[in-house]
Amino acid sequence: MIAITGASGNLGQLTLSHLTKKMDPNRVVAVVRDPKKLTSYRDSGIAIRQADYDDPESLVRAFSGVEKLLQISASATGALGQQHELNVVKAAKAAGVEKIIYTSTLTPSPNAVFGAGRICSTTEQAIKDSGLDYTFFRNSMYQETIPMFIGSAVQDGQIYYPSGEGKVSFAARTDMAEALANVLTGDGHHKATYRITGDEAFSFADIATLLRSEKRLDATHHDIPSEAYKEELGKTGLPQSEIDFIASMAASIRIGEFSAVDDQLENLLGRPRFKTSDYIRSL
Numbered sequence: 001m002i003a004i005t006g007a008s009g010n011l012g013q014l015t016l017s018h019l020t021k022k023m024d025p026n027r028v029v030a031v032v033r034d035p036k037k038l039t040s041y042r043d044s045g046i047a048i049r050q051a052d053y054d055d056p057e058s059l060v061r062a063f064s065g066v067e068k069l070l071q072i073s074a075s076a077t078g079a080l081g082q083q084h085e086l087n088v089v090k091a092a093k094a095a096g097v098e099k100i101i102y103t104s105t106l107t108p109s110p111n112a113v114f115g116a117g118r119i120c121s122t123t124e125q126a127i128k129d130s131g132l133d134y135t136f137f138r139n140s141m142y143q144e145t146i147p148m149f150i151g152s153a154v155q156d157g158q159i160y161y162p163s164g165e166g167k168v169s170f171a172a173r174t175d176m177a178e179a180l181a182n183v184l185t186g187d188g189h190h191k192a193t194y195r196i197t198g199d200e201a202f203s204f205a206d207i208a209t210l211l212r213s214e215k216r217l218d219a220t221h222h223d224i225p226s227e228a229y230k231e232e233l234g235k236t237g238l239p240q241s242e243i244d245f246i247a248s249m250a251a252s253i254r255i256g257e258f259s260a261v262d263d264q265l266e267n268l269l270g271r272p273r274f275k276t277s278d279y280i281r282s283l
């Protein structure tokens with residue numbers, strides 16, 4: 001049996017959809033906090049099991065009989081996100097799971113500028129220490145996050161983002177999901193670490209260039225001061241911890257934590273990756 005955590009999320013649902021084209025759905029377990037979110041899969045043959053990252057026993061129950069687990073990284077940030085991820089690793093070990101495929105981030109490190117980079121580093125280490133087999137997908141940013149970064153620039157061309165000349169090797173979420181399904185249904189990949197990126201990295205000035213060529217917009221990137229960015233985020237009423245997390249993403253891009261480009265995603269897909277220029281054109 002193959003199980004997926006975070007199965008009701010964007011990456012989880014895309015992976016479920018690729019996975020069920022490659023294997024018997026009766027051997028797939030979708031682990032969700034709220035089963036109502038997967039009602040469209042009710043008659044698909046997939047087993048839908050309820051579990052919450054805050055409830056370790058529910059995780060052990062949900063992983064019963066599972067050999068391979070796709071652990072999709074937690075959406076909570078800070079200490080809570082870290083605890084959620086460590087709860088999943090411990091429960092997998094306790095339930096007798098043999099292998100974890102974990103979606104990490106491109107540059108995990110105890111000293112990462114990106115908040116999630118520090119969490120992913122600790123989780124990768126916990127998986128290694130568990131003695132289970134593993135495959136790490138060190139994912140770059142999704143192309144689908146571009147609208148979040150550039151805001152209303154799709155209409156007016158003006159990008160205000162404190163990322164300097166830092167580049168991001170955006171990759172399509174559906175490409176990542178298909179590659180995950182290939183690894184989950186394939187052999188090998190033992191103790192392998194893959195950098196999952198697009199075929200090119202783009203600064204936000206490069207994104208402005210794409211908006212000019214693909215959308216005919218008079219586009220510009222304004223590298224605003226980080227403090228001004230945080231001040232703007234503060235006006236949205238977000239808690240300080242979320243503001244710090246979002247700002248850490250920009251600072252991390254600025255210093256190049258998302259700039260690496262690797263062929264691994266294309267190798268795992270056996271076809272070219274979706275291009276960021278095509279994504280921008282589709283906006």
Ligand SMILES: NC(=O)c1ccc[n+]([C@@H]2O[C@H](COP(=O)([O-])OP(=O)(O)OC[C@H]3O[C@@H](n4cnc5c(N)ncnc54)[C@H](OP(=O)(O)O)[C@@H]3O)[C@@H](O)[C@H]2O)c1
Nearest residue numbers: 006007008009010011012033052053073074075140141142
């Ligand atoms: N590479 C990137 O650009 C990028 C961007 C954003 C996020 N990420 C990371 O990649 C992960 C997957 O991305 P995504 O777009 O699929 O995120 P998503 O749509 O937000 O999915 C997150 C999933 O985690 C589940 N979840 C949250 N808290 C939970 C809990 N306490 N117990 C059990 N399940 C819980 C959610 O369940 P509900 O449906 O019940 O909320 C959802 O299924 C994210 O969680 C985040 O770590 C990466």
